[in-house]
Amino acid sequence: xxxxxxxxxxxxxxxxxxxxxxxxxxxxxxxxxxxxxxxxxxxxxxxxxxxxxxxxxxxxxxxxxxxxxxxxxxxxxxxxxxxxxxxxxxxxxxxxxxxxxxxxxxxxxxxxxxxxxxxxxxxxxxxxxxxxxxxxxxxxxxxxxxxxxxxxxxxxxxxxxxxxxxxxxxxxxxxxxxxxxxxxxxxxxxxxxxxxxxxxxxxxxxxxxxxxxxxxxxxxxxxxxxxxxxxxxxxxxxxxxxxxxxxxxxxxx
Amino acid sequence: xxxxxxxxxxxxxxxxxxxxxxxxxxxxxxxxxxxxxxxxxxxxxxxxxxxxxxxxxxxxxxxxxxxxxxxxxxxxxxxxxxxxxxxxxxxxxxxxxxxxxxxxxxxxxxxxxxxxxxxxxxxxxxxxxxxxxxxxxxxxxxxxxxxxxxxxxxxxxxxxxxxxxxxxxxxxxxxxxxxxxxxxxxxxxxxxxxxxxxxxxxxxxxxxxxxxxxxxxxxxxxxxxxxxxxxxxxxxxxxxxxxxxxxxxxxxxxxxxxxxxxxxxxxxxxxxxxxxxxxxxxxxxxxxxxxxxxxxxxxxxxxxxxxx
Ligand SMILES: Nc1ncnc2c1ncn2[C@@H]1O[C@H](COP(=O)(O)OP(=O)(O)OP(=O)(O)O)[C@@H](O)[C@H]1O
Ligand SMILES: [Mg+2]
Numbered sequence: 001x002x003x004x005x006x007x008x009x010x011x012x013x014x015x016x017x018x019x020x021x022x023x024x025x026x027x028x029x030x031x032x033x034x035x036x037x038x039x040x041x042x043x044x045x046x047x048x049x050x051x052x053x054x055x056x057x058x059x060x061x062x063x064x065x066x067x068x069x070x071x072x073x074x075x076x077x078x079x080x081x082x083x084x085x086x087x088x089x090x091x092x093x094x095x096x097x098x099x100x101x102x103x104x105x106x107x108x109x110x111x112x113x114x115x116x117x118x119x120x121x122x123x124x125x126x127x128x129x130x131x132x133x134x135x136x137x138x139x140x141x142x143x144x145x146x147x148x149x150x151x152x153x154x155x156x157x158x159x160x161x162x163x164x165x166x167x168x169x170x171x172x173x174x175x176x177x178x179x180x181x182x183x184x185x186x187x188x189x190x191x192x193x194x195x196x197x198x199x200x201x202x203x204x205x206x207x208x209x210x211x212x213x214x215x216x217x218x219x220x221x222x223x224x225x226x227x228x229x230x231x232x233x234x235x236x237x238x239x240x241x242x243x244x245x246x247x248x249x250x251x252x253x
Numbered sequence: 254x255x256x257x258x259x260x261x262x263x264x265x266x267x268x269x270x271x272x273x274x275x276x277x278x279x280x281x282x283x284x285x286x287x288x289x290x291x292x293x294x295x296x297x298x299x300x301x302x303x304x305x306x307x308x309x310x311x312x313x314x315x316x317x318x319x320x321x322x323x324x325x326x327x328x329x330x331x332x333x334x335x336x337x338x339x340x341x342x343x344x345x346x347x348x349x350x351x352x353x354x355x356x357x358x359x360x361x362x363x364x365x366x367x368x369x370x371x372x373x374x375x376x377x378x379x380x381x382x383x384x385x386x387x388x389x390x391x392x393x394x395x396x397x398x399x400x401x402x403x404x405x406x407x408x409x410x411x412x413x414x415x416x417x418x419x420x421x422x423x424x425x426x427x428x429x430x431x432x433x434x435x436x437x438x439x440x441x442x443x444x445x446x447x448x449x450x451x452x453x454x455x456x457x458x459x460x461x462x463x464x465x466x467x468x469x470x471x472x473x474x475x476x477x478x479x480x481x482x483x484x485x486x487x488x489x490x491x492x493x494x495x496x497x498x499x500x501x502x503x504x505x506x507x508x509x510x511x512x513x514x515x516x517x518x519x520x521x522x523x524x525x526x527x528x529x530x531x532x533x534x535x536x537x538x539x540x541x542x543x544x545x546x547x548x549x550x551x552x553x554x555x556x557x558x559x560x561x
Contacts, residue, residue, distance in 0.1 A: 002327070008357025012350070019345065087341030091400065094305040094335050095358045096327040252309050253267060 005097045009105025010112075013079055017113050024113070025120060028067045032121050035063055036128045039185060050187050053216055056129035061212040062184025063125065065146065068118045069179055069204070072147050073171050076110035076154030081167055084158070084251075093252060099245030107155045111147040118143050131215075138223075139214035145230050146207055152237035159250055178204045188220050203233060255318070257283045257408050257439040258304060263313035265299055265463075273299040275463045276313065281408075281441060286434055288450035288471075289443040290553055291460035297443040298338055300460070301410050305335045317408065331359055334406030336397050338413045338443075344386040348377055351385060352399045359404035371399045374429060391422050398426075402433075409433060411442040415449060427453055447553050459556055466556055482545045483514040483525060488538040495535045501528055 017024065039059055050058045083089040092102060125131060133139050161167040182204030188196050199205055200221075210226025213219035219226070243249070258281040265274040273296045281287050289297050302308040304315050306326060315322045317329035343351055352368050372378045375395040380388060385396060394417070401409060411430075415423050430440055430453060444450060450457050450471070457474055459467040467474075490509035501524065502515045516523045532539060 002360045004357045004360045004362060008354050011357075012346075012354045015350065016345070083343075086344065087339060088343050090307055090335070090337055090341055091355060091358065093307050094330060094333070096330040096360055097358065098327070248309055252307060 002097050002101050005095060006101050006105045006108075009092075009102065010109050013106060013109030014112065016079075017075070017109065024071075025117065028071070028117055028121060029124050032063055032067070032124050033128075035059070036125070043185075050190070051216075051218060054129065057131055058187075058212075058216075059185050060122070060125045060129065060131060061215050062179075062208050064118050064121050064143075065204070065208050065211055066179050066184055067121050068114050068143065068146055069150050069175060069207075070171065071114040071117050072110060072150035073154035073157065073175060075113050076107050076151040077158035077161065077167055077171075078154075079106050079110055080155055080158035081161055089251070099242060102245075103152065103155060103241055107148065107151040110151040110154060111144070114147045114151070115143055118147070133215050134217040135214040139211070142207075142211045142214055142230075145234065146211070149230060149234040149237060152234070152241060156237060156240050156244070159244055162250070178202055179208075182208050183220060184208050203229060206230065255283050256280045256316075257285075257318060258441075259316040260300070260304070261314045261316070263300070263303065263315060264311045265296075265303060265308065266311045273463050274303075277460075277463070277465050279458065279465055279468065281439060282456075284434065284437055284439055285455040286430065286440045286442070286453055287456050287458060288454035289441065289458045289460055290445070290447065290450055291443070292445075295460040296463040297460055298412055299463075301335070301412055301441070301443070305333055305410060306330055331404070332407045334401035334404065334409045336394075336401045336409075336411045336414060338416070340390065340393050340397065342385045342393050342396060344384070346385055347382050348372065348385060348388075348396055348399075349381040351396065352403050355400040356403040361404045367405070368399075368403060371402055375399050376425065391418050394418060395422070398429075406438065408439045408441070411440065413443050413445070415444065415446065459553060461556070481516055481523075483516065483528075484543050484545065485512040485514065485532075485539050486510065486541040487512060488540050491537070495537070497535055498528075498531055501531075 036056065039055075043055065047055050049055060080089075083092065122131075157167065157170050161169075181199065182202045183199065184204075188199050188205065191199065206221060206226040206229035209219040209221045210223050210230070213223045213226070244251070258279075260277055260279040260281075263274055263277045263279075264272065266272045277296075277300065279300075289300070291297050299308060303310050304317070304322060306322065306329075310323075315329075317332055320328045322329045346354075349368065349372075352371065353363065353365075356364065356368065369378070372381055375398060377392065377395055377399060380392065385393060388396065394414070398411075398414070414426060418426070430442075434440060442449075442454075454471050457467070457469060457471050458465055487510055490507075491505060491512070492509060494503055494505060504513050504515075505511070506513055514525075514528060516525070529539070
């Protein structure tokens with residue numbers, strides 16, 4: 001294991017992120033506050049509680065997941081797309097590193113940043129609504145697992161994309177809708193029967209649901225199912241990345 | 254002598270169907286400076302890219318100090334430093350950070366003293382905290398050289414290192430290459446400038462259309478293929494060559510005022526003595542004379558032209 005290389009990539013990526021730290025923190029914090037104002041105040045005035053939980057508090061796990069997913073994907077996809085775009089990837093490809101080391105360095109840095117962001121959102125939320133976390137260890141575990149999984153997913157998108165449009169395509173077209181339809185802001189029990197069944201095919205539901213369970217000790221689907229689903233997705237992403245390096249997909253001609 | 258690199262039957266066909274290398278065999282000796290010459294699109298960069306791990310070979314093998322570049326890539330890549338042909342740099346990063354990053358990436362522990370001496374050697378020390386985008390093209394190339402040397406490679410590839418580089422930097426670069434060679438580093442460089450190969454290489458390889466058409470000690474090459482020319486300035490211009498001189502390889506230039514005699518340095522006798530005697534006999538007076546050895550450039554052009 002080339003630990004020096006992992007460290008080098010990780011530190012380099014983190015310093016790149018530090019340069020844009022302010023904007024990357026300000027915008028999610030601002031949008032979280034807006035969500036609270038809009039959803040919490042406007043909707044919260046009509047729906048006071050969901051499953052016995054104050055609505056403002058109920059949406060916190062969903063909001064964090066939304067930020068976590070979006071940021072993990074965009075950090076990681078950009079992190080690997082950029083060197084490809086400017087050509088500096090040559091150095092990584094000519095270095096004595098294997099795919100695992102490259103992925104740990106790049107996706108690890110991206111995941112770190114979104115975990116930090118997730119915690120900042122949590123702190124921001126705390127200013128607006130009362131929060132009590134039932135299972136803090138599991139909460140952190142979900143946070144880390146989701147950040148890592150979706151950083152891997154972003155890494156895959158970054159390698160696959162050969163222009164900026166493609167880089168934006170999947171996050172905009174697939175991920176954002178899935179997050180909004182995955183029960184981030186409501187309980188699926190509030191949906192009509194058929195839509196409840198459709199939602200069960202949305203992987204984000206399991207993330208949000210499991211995460212919410214760690215906060216309130218109750219959720220739409222069982223926490224075990226949630227964990228298994230994230231695990232499956234993580235494995236799927238790992239296999240794709242492994243295959244990409246094995247075949248040199250879009251990296252080596 | 255152990256080979257630094259041994260290329261065996263290396264073939265590369267790109268996805269486009271274009272075969273950039275046709276079964277190339279090449280041994281690069283430990284500690285030498287090898288210059289690879291060849292016209293645009295000859296396959297020089299492809300060859301280097303395969304050895305460095307950027308491009309996958311279609312067939313054939315490459316051994317770096319006896320290690321296979323595919324099965325033992327971690328070993329081979331940590332021995333190699335690469336300065337690619339294109340300028341690829343992180344625009345927003347500082348010179349210091351980017352060079353430090355390269356060292357770590359190649360698995361070496363941080364060594365600020367080494368990075369400092371590298372930057373000083375390359376006259377980049379006063380720019381160490383500058384963002385790379387604020388540097389000139391020549392400085393960026395030096396940054397890329399610093400990155401390639403940051404992990405103390407045993408083998409250094411320089412793909413057209415002098416493209417877009419001024420005389421001063423070129424001189425610095427030759428000095429640096431000289432020092433590296435002294436310390437035992439094997440250096441492979443590609444160039445379009447034949448004088449460069451003539452100046453610093455120990456051996457010269459010529460690649461044309463994906464084939465290694467020649468590989469030879471530079472001195473040997475110049476001796477073997479080198480023709481000499483004797484240039485005679487005449488007192489009076491000639492219209493035509495006199496009958497009695499037809500056995501010599503002569504040509505009239507400068508409107509007949511100059512006579513050029515080509516002869517082979519390898520031949521037992523140059524024929525200069527008898528030519529001068531014959532000229533004298535024909536009543537042609539010579540004002541001045543000089544000889545010139547044909548350069549690598551002539552050799553190169555004749556090789557590449559010959560293959561067309
Ligand atoms: N990624 C690629 N895909 C398809 N063809 C390629 C690729 N890279 C290079 N080629 C082709 O392979 C051939 C050899 O290219 P290469 O870059 O190795 O030449 P070169 O000798 O380095 O030329 P130059 O002196 O211009 O740098 C060229 O015909 C080129 O068009
Ligand atoms: Mg080239």
